[in-house]
Amino acid sequence: MVTVETERKETRALRRLGVLPATALFRRREHSAPEAPQASGIACTMRGCANHTAQLCAYRDRRERSCSATICPAHGISLGGHTYCRRHAGTVQAIGELARDQSGHPDIDDRAPSLVDWIARDIDKDIRTLLARAARPGESVIVDDAARLKHDFRRNARWERSWRLVEHTGPILNVTLHVAEDDDSLIHVRVGTETVADGVPPWIARRRDGQDVEAAIDISQRRLFYRYLEETIAEAVLRFRDRSDRIDQ
Numbered sequence: 001m002v003t004v005e006t007e008r009k010e011t012r013a014l015r016r017l018g019v020l021p022a023t024a025l026f027r028r029r030e031h032s033a034p035e036a037p038q039a040s041g042i043a044c045t046m047r048g049c050a051n052h053t054a055q056l057c058a059y060r061d062r063r064e065r066s067c068s069a070t071i072c073p074a075h076g077i078s079l080g081g082h083t084y085c086r087r088h089a090g091t092v093q094a095i096g097e098l099a100r101d102q103s104g105h106p107d108i109d110d111r112a113p114s115l116v117d118w119i120a121r122d123i124d125k126d127i128r129t130l131l132a133r134a135a136r137p138g139e140s141v142i143v144d145d146a147a148r149l150k151h152d153f154r155r156n157a158r159w160e161r162s163w164r165l166v167e168h169t170g171p172i173l174n175v176t177l178h179v180a181e182d183d184d185s186l187i188h189v190r191v192g193t194e195t196v197a198d199g200v201p202p203w204i205a206r207r208r209d210g211q212d213v214e215a216a217i218d219i220s221q222r223r224l225f226y227r228y229l230e231e232t233i234a235e236a237v238l239r240f241r242d243r244s245d246r247i248d249q
């Protein structure tokens with residue numbers, strides 16, 4: 001039987017050996033109590049939340065600016081040991097590996113990476129299927145797993161996600177979504193060298209105009225928007241294949 005006294009002796013012995021830091025003694029007690037979020041006394045900025053257990057969002061951008069949102073454990077999103085507000089959790093997820101390096105973090109108010117990543121995830125399956133069907137023997141499809149920062153010929157920054165049809169000699173066709181940093185609500189779609197569509201997604205347009213609609217209308221507007229994107233991309237891929245067929249002959 002392990003008594004309290006022998007436990008104490010063992011603990012003292014372990015501390016002498018340097019195995020247990022002094023603070024380890026306090027851990028047991030915390031462990032036996034149910035874990036409650038620490039009351040920070042800071043209100044959560046989520047609408048309708050009454051929790052006073054909020055912490056600052058952990059996001060820091062490349063210019064060392066931090067997010068001022070305070071968010072409780074129930075409404076924050078934990079990624080890689082840090083808790084972010086929803087918006088910056090979206091940014092961190094969107095940039096993938098780049099998130100490891102703060103000098104690569106988008107500006108605090110830049111919505112471009114998360115928007116492009118969000119839309120890319122939603123159409124990803126369809127675009128992969130479309131390109132796989134368009135592929136000829138020896139060609140394969142390569143897909144970005146995160147938004148990448150690119151610059152156009154005027155050095156304007158933009159965030160993109162792309163799907164590439166390639167063969168061993170090099171690229172055949174790229175389908176690319178991009179959002180420019182200087183207009184982070186406008187999404188551009190390119191197939192090869194052709195810009196096939198650009199537009200503001202309906203939910204972003206509504207937020208900009210301060211409009212609120214019923215959930216059913218929101219769902220049907222989103223569905224139309226995605227169908228439009230997918231059909232436009234599918235037509236452009238077919239056109240590209242038609243043209244290359246004619247050149248091949």
Ligand SMILES: [Zn+2]
Binds near residue numbers: 046071075
């Ligand atoms: Zn909250």
Ligand SMILES: [Zn+2]
Binds near residue numbers: 084
């Ligand atoms: Zn934040």
